[in-house]
Amino acid sequence: MSLTDCSTATAELDSDCRSATALPIAQRFILAIDLPMRHAGQRRVFLRVEVVGSPQSPAVWVAGGISAGQHVLRNALDVSEGWWQSLADQRGALDPGRYRLLACDWVGAEGDIDAPIDTADQADAIALALDALGIARLHAFVGASYGGMVGLQFAARHAARLKRLVVLSAADRPNPFASAFRALQRQVVALGQLQCADELGLALARQLAMLSYRTPEEFAERFAGPVALEHGRARCSAEEYLQVCGQRYVQRWNSTAFLRLSESIDLHQINPGDVAVPTTLFAVEQDWLAPAEQICALRDALPNAAGCEVIASKYGHDAFLKEPARVDAVLTRAFES
CATH class of the missing domain: 1.10.1740.110 (Rna Polymerase Sigma Factor; Chain: A)
Incomplete structure (x- = not known):
């Protein structure tokens, strides 16, 4: 496995921005990983990772839906809005001043793998990325939608590397x-x-x-x-x-x-009994992609469930993106438990 440090930067917001505080330090890496894939054999993949925050801060891996990627929030390296900017702007759980936030582009996101990709492959790629970055254990894995599925796989396959798991709008198998x-x-x-x-x-x-x-x-x-x-x-x-x-x-x-x-x-499937780390779940009553009933059933099957927050939202599955204050409250409680 090889690691390429693409860039490192610190900067301040332009003078016409509403905040005069410095943007957080950020780095981007391209990691060459030899990944044994569940359905496609050994593959050399290139994982693109963005890291925001101090290396001395507790590490939190952040993962979203299949269209989400490495750029979670605005930072010194990339001042454009990230895919979870609304949550980062709460300056709560995903505060790069308190945590070192990591995210990646999914294996296969560039269309370079025309073969079945399992959520277990994504979880193993993340574990290998942590090896390359010298991170032994995560303070938390926060996964929403597809990222929640990958988070469950990571907890099941790499429990020693994870203190807690937060899963939003995802379950142990697809509906x-x-x-x-x-x-x-x-x-x-x-x-x-x-x-x-x-x-x-x-x-x-x-x-x-x-x-x-x-x-x-x-x-x-x-x-x-x-x-x-x-x-x-x-x-x-x-x-x-x-x-x-x-x-x-x-x-x-x-x-x-x-x-x-x-x-x-749709290939995703885990045994809830294999997820031993403390796990907080989040569900939305109007979400029919990941129904609240299915997520509550997962809570009952987990050996170390830390709770399941169910909200009502007109945004359905996208509530994790569109209800930042409510999501931040869930994450903050999970991080402090």
Whole structure:
């Protein structure tokens, strides 16, 4: 395994920003890892990792959905907003002044692996990354959605390297209805490939996925306008929003990455009895991708469950992104327990 330190930086916010405090120190690494994959044999993979905060601070690994990556929050190396910027802005649990925050781009996120990818592969890659970075044990692993699945695998496979686990909107296995919905998305992508319209198929699959992340309540509130006729065709109020989501997605992703990481969600399975570390769970009543009932059942099956917080939110599965104050409260309690 080899480690490349791509960059290290410290900086201050521009003078026109609302805060005059210094942005946290950050480093990026590209780790060459020989990874024994569960379904694909030994592979040389390159794991991109971003580390924010002091090396002297307790280490916390942060992981999100399949479209999340190494850039969690704004820092001196990259001043753009991270995928969990809303939570970092709470200056609570994910405070780089208190913790050393680590995250990676998922194995397969560049579309360079056209083979089945298991959540166990992701967990093992993270363990190897910790080896390369000289981190023996994490203060916590915080995983949301797909990241929560990987967190459960990490706790089951590398318990000695983890003090506590926080899992948001994820369970020990995928929900069958959600798996069926994702299977349809993959068929849409495959149809686009057959028609030599990869980007169109991927954009449509992303639009379908957006419906599963949110709720009918939110759409009724945001897109209450009547269906209109435009150029002889009916067009509903949400179509433009969904199309923009699809167009943005294809600018950053390719079909192979989407297909293999979508499959990875559905291949996920762990034995709850293998997760011995203290585990805090978070669920949303309106989330049908990771139903609250299934997550509460996981709590009952875990040998060291530290609690299961269930909230109501019109944002459904995306509540971990859209309800930062409530999520921060859960994380803060978990970190202090």
